[in-house]
Amino acid sequence: MSKVALAGALGLLMFFTYLTGIRTAFVFGYALCLLFVITWVWPRLAIRGITVARSVDPGTPTVGEVYEEQFEVRRKGWIPAPWVEVRDLSQIADYQPGRVISLGGEAVRWRARGVYRRRGWMALGPTSLRVREPFGLFDRELKITQRTSILVYPRVRPVPDLMTPSSQQVGSSQALGAWADYPPETGGVRDYATGDSFGRIHWPLSAKHQRLMSKTFEQPLTTDLWILLDL
Template identity: 30%
Template sequence: MVSGERTPTDGGGDRGGLRAALSGLTTRGRSFLAAGVAAAVCAYVLGQADLLRVGLLLAALPLVCTVVLVRTHYRVAGTRWLSPSRVPAGTEARVHLRVENVSRLSTGLLMLQDKVPYVLGPRPRFVLDRVEAGGRREVSYRVRSDLRGHYPMGPLQLRLSDPFGMCELIRAFSTHDTLVVVPRTEPLPAVRLSGEAPGYGEGRQRSTALAGDDDVIPRIYRHGDDLRRVHWRSTARHGELMVRREEQPQRPRCTVLLDTRRTAYRGAGPDSAFEWAVSGAASALAHMLERGFAVRLLTDDGNAVPGEAAGGFAGSTQESADSSGLMMDTLAVIDHSDGGGLSRAYDVLRGDDGLLIAFFGDLDEEQAALAARMRRRGRGAVAFLPDGTAWEPPDDVPPAGAREAFERRLRLLRESGWTAVAVEPGTGLAQYWRQAGQGAAVDGPTAVGGTTGASGGWS
């Protein structure tokens, strides 16, 4: 991400600019001015002409420096770029700053200061001794955040000073950049998430993939295309060679469902169950995209990312990188919803036959029954549920029967065909992902069951 602009450093002779410059007198400048005034008053009282000349010199020096600094006409161009502009939480990014003197005069002493949120660290400051006409200076600094989010960077400020250090003027650019801190992701093992039911599985998926989707939309001719594929009707309409697209094999689909209900999670902070679910969803999205799945992110309020086109799934392999970035940007700022249930997500999933990976919060009896119905025959479905008794804040005591209620809801999902895994704090998704592929939960008494569907596939 690169941004830049030019800012003038001249006062333009404006009275307001001169008043602003006088307010920028440094401690040294104010001391000289006060000493000059005091010497002039003493010279008048004592009748000492030599002392009066000294006082006038002391008082005139900061004023002359201020006028010269205000009247100096040169322009400075500032550029900022982030490397990279999207980073996982806990990872450093480097911010590069470039200052270029595009005027014919050399600058004086410059102090460069960039405004950053306190979460990213202390405000960086750099001192540039002198920039010759047409010259440039480049500096850089590092930022890091353990909290996901969008963080504004800027504006960039220049603090101008005269050679004697009597006066300082601040000139600010207006452009801003944004550093996107996405959730942490972890590599996941390549395992089959659930078993296969008779009559479903790879055979059906393979036959569908061999059939493909007949994409008859023409595209512009590219060097090396077979001329036998030229679509003459479209060529005549567009005035340039158009060819028929090749048939594209159907990509298996996967929906990652993230439960964001405020009532479904307890606690807050980077180690909370909600942040674990967000990071888990990010890891699952990245993993499934790498495996060639068409993926979408779905929340409990029914919103699908990357979009509503084609059911919200990423359309093609070329679009996977853009879709992944869009979903990660969404997860970077996602927050709790005020919704009370999963009904909207259920309506979106109705009729869909792709693989379903869900990161649920606490489920009551009604929501557990609704989640059980999300898994249709022929669909692979995996659910990760935080054990509320383990994720309770240290000072809270779980209510009586909470563990038994959690076991019942977990059993309800498994009896409905879900591969359900109980999640406890302190363990990464990779271990649970492997357990889901092996058909075993965290504890022996809570064995995982379930079947996969047509689009389950290898993941």
Template identity: 25%
Template sequence: MTLLTVTKRKLWVSILIGLMIFYSLGTGFAFFFRLLYAIIITIAIGLLWAWFNLKGLEIRLNRTIWHGQVGDSLGGELQIINRYRLPKSWITVKEISTIPGYTSGRAIALVQNQRRSWLIEHELGVRGKYLCGEIEVTSQDPFGLFQLKRSFLSSREFTVFPKTELLPDLNPQLSSLPSDAKSTHRSDHITTDSATIRTYRSGDSLRRIHWPYTARMNSLMVKEFEAGISAESWVLLDMHNQSHVGQDPVDNSEELAVTVACSLINKLTSLSMPVGLTANSESYCKFRPDRNTAHMQNMMLALASIRSNGRVRL
């Protein structure tokens, strides 16, 4: 529990007490002594009021999901219960968070065993890793001289993933790279998939010869191969400290580049293609191509907090 300094009112009360002490000792009049005692008792009552306001409180924060995406909402339900015999008044409840623009303060009053709850909703606008979940209750005396605050619950990490856009017109089959894709065509170079077997022609590479079938047919037989979309894809993200412009925390080239990277990863993963990521940030980021869900989640976690602070050019 922490005592907070409050406005100029406290300064004026201190000056008033000083004057009462001066006149009481200087004149000896009982009136000044009584007035001094009344001021001190009033201040003590206000301080005790603020202190008891923070006793017997039970705080609950109901939030099942501790991550979101830019454009989503931070949700939850905040509940406060007065387990003390005395009523509570002049108290403010808010969640402490490092999420930009997030505020959830509310002033309430409670009688014994009363329960108050309300929904929390805040639009997530900036990607990153933040802290939230700690609840701060501030109590004030009726005279506005003191404020006390008390913290409940512990902070937890909340991850805001980058925004992704649909890419319906992106067709990796147009790349015509060696692959194991469904849509294929004949290839003049060796790939991982053989399409058929034919007789040897002059100029065919010896690497194409299918030796078991050659022995069976008693004639040189060679393999033909298929080609389609790329079997593996890499997303290269330039995070050099001089590669991006824009001072706005949301509308800048860094956020645009991260959004494009996330959208590409999301699209290629939906096509069951192995996807990798390389970014030249200050802490070098590299994920080899894979197609499982955990791999995609790790790449998205890295992109949630990556910044254009790299010193090595891509």
């Protein structure tokens, strides 16, 4: 039954009581009016003494990590709150930490877990608090605008050891691969060895000494390494 229909039925009852003058009907009508007023006032007074605290320790989160948020709901007033609904309004996918609880004299605590789905800024909050009286006729809602902003970083993946050519090849040592046939710096010459490419042969000295002579190369001690950051 809606609140409007209930108020209409109560008005008709009071009108019937006034016409008939029956004492029992008067008592019943006044009791219903008093109940109607109490159920209307109850959630409005109860919600004033309720506080909601949310806390999370983000650290340095990355995509795919699990986070844990702690909720604490307290009642400071003297009016009990038998039906309290706590809802999260942050609209995070697959994260519904809200609950329906009953508040007495002690605080109610619980933990909720979620997963960082996307990189970038993420906000936990705001929070909706709804209080309803025991008869379920009236409720009162309060929106808590406090938010907790968390910066989520891209997922960290292990990178294999980077072995640069300059750290492995020094002087006249041989290396595999096309880059080793034409290094940037020439260090000297030596007698031709089986397996040397024609690009290593020093033709003018070979003609002068009447035998094949091969170039030796000095590999650079440093190498440029490019790192591209995809944000």
